[in-house]
Amino acid sequence: MIEVQTLISHTLCPYVQRAAIVLSEKSIPFDRIYIDLANKPDWFQKASPLGKVPLLKTEEGHYLFESAPIVEYLDETQPGKLHPEGxxxxxxxxxxxxxxxxxxxxxxxxxxxxxxxxxxxxxxxxxxxxxxxxxxxxxxxxxxxxxxxxxxxxxxxxxxxxxxxxxxxxxxxxxxxxxxxxxxxxxxxxxxxxxxxxxxxxxxxxxxxxxxxxxxxxxxxx
Ligand SMILES: N[C@@H](CCC(=O)N[C@@H](CS)C(=O)NCC(=O)O)C(=O)O
Incomplete structure (x- = not known):
């Protein structure tokens, strides 16, 4: 079974929104998991070295952290470039x-x-x-x-x-x-x-x- 990407989120986080917007712009199906940042689960602490959302779990199961590398990864791997060429x-x-x-x-x-x-x-x-x-x-x-x-x-x-x-x-x-x-x-x-x-x-x-x-x-x- 092909896994869809998962965006590890918080309801108010503006950095999470960046990744969600890019996923939608590129019509990539994705799941969301919401974290209580006041009570971070162990798996999240392990996957997120800075203890922050967003995290993106890729289809292959890699966890990516920090919104800028996450959106650039999505831009590089999915059609429809959102960064200029020059x-x-x-x-x-x-x-x-x-x-x-x-x-x-x-x-x-x-x-x-x-x-x-x-x-x-x-x-x-x-x-x-x-x-x-x-x-x-x-x-x-x-x-x-x-x-x-x-x-x-x-x-x-x-x-x-x-x-x-x-x-x-x-x-x-x-x-x-x-x-x-x-x-x-x-x-x-x-x-x-x-x-x-x-x-x-x-x-x-x-x-x-x-x-x-x-x-x-x-x-x-x-
Ligand atoms: N530089 C990070 C900033 C992400 C960030 O600050 N996330 C906040 C929520 S908006 C967070 O997870 N804070 C951890 C905490 O509150 O413990 C990025 O661009 O992804």
Whole structure:
């Protein structure tokens, strides 16, 4: 029997979403196993040397860890390239995938900030990163690099998903006036692979997670 690939997941993890989006973009059937990160099973600890999701169990039973190598593995082994051909453009795309990770760290600083001053500083740092990003987005759209979906899109869709939830509660102004970013964000939100990357309970689950942070943002959500 041919095994399908398995994505070892957590319901809220943006890095897991990257892999789920790429699997869907490439129409690869896959199973998901959800891990309680507060209570990691032994098999997971053994398979994941950094103790993190995502993990991808390949059809041959190999465990791959870290979202960037996982999505590159999928891109190299399955038809429909999501990385550009040229080495310079490819390096630039890899850099913007890392940029998305740094923005995710910034979102973490925002929702963990205990005091207003740290919260405001995290907001400003995020705003500066998005202002830089705005200038990097291809004018033609609808994706980061123009007409075709890339791994950079898979990395940023989960970033924007945070703002879709936060916008209901707080006027962060982090993305205000960034026209290309706004268009790109709206387009990604409607992409079937992006919509399918999380469960229907994502919004409520994220809100509950943010409320439990006991942070400045938690108070704004309550
Ligand atoms: N650099 C990693 C980051 C993955 C990551 O931070 N995963 C988080 C969940 S979103 C995790 O598993 N954390 C382990 C823990 O909370 O114990 C990647 O790109 O895959």
């Amino acid at each position: 080495p310079v453009e490819r390096a630039r795309h890899r850099a913007y995938v890392e940029f998305a990770s740094q923005i995710l760290n910034g979102i973490g600083s925002l929702y963990n900030a205990k005091h207003e001053q740290d919260f405001e500083a995290a907001k400003e740092a995020l705003r500066a990163k998005f202002c830089h990003l705005e200038d990097q987005i291809d004018l033609r759209g609808p994706f980061f690099a123009g007409g075709s979906f890339s791994l950079v899109d898979a990395a940023f869709a989960p970033v924007f998903r945070y703002f879709d939830v936060l916008d209901d509660f707080v006027d962060l102004k982090v993305l205000d006036g960034l026209k290309k970013t706004g268009k790109w964000r709206r387009h990604l939100a409607e992409r079937p692979s992006v919509m399918a990357a999380v469960a229907g309970t994502y919004q409520e689950d994220l809100k509950a997670f943010l409320r439990r942070r006991d942070s400045w943002l938690s108070r704004l959500l309550n």
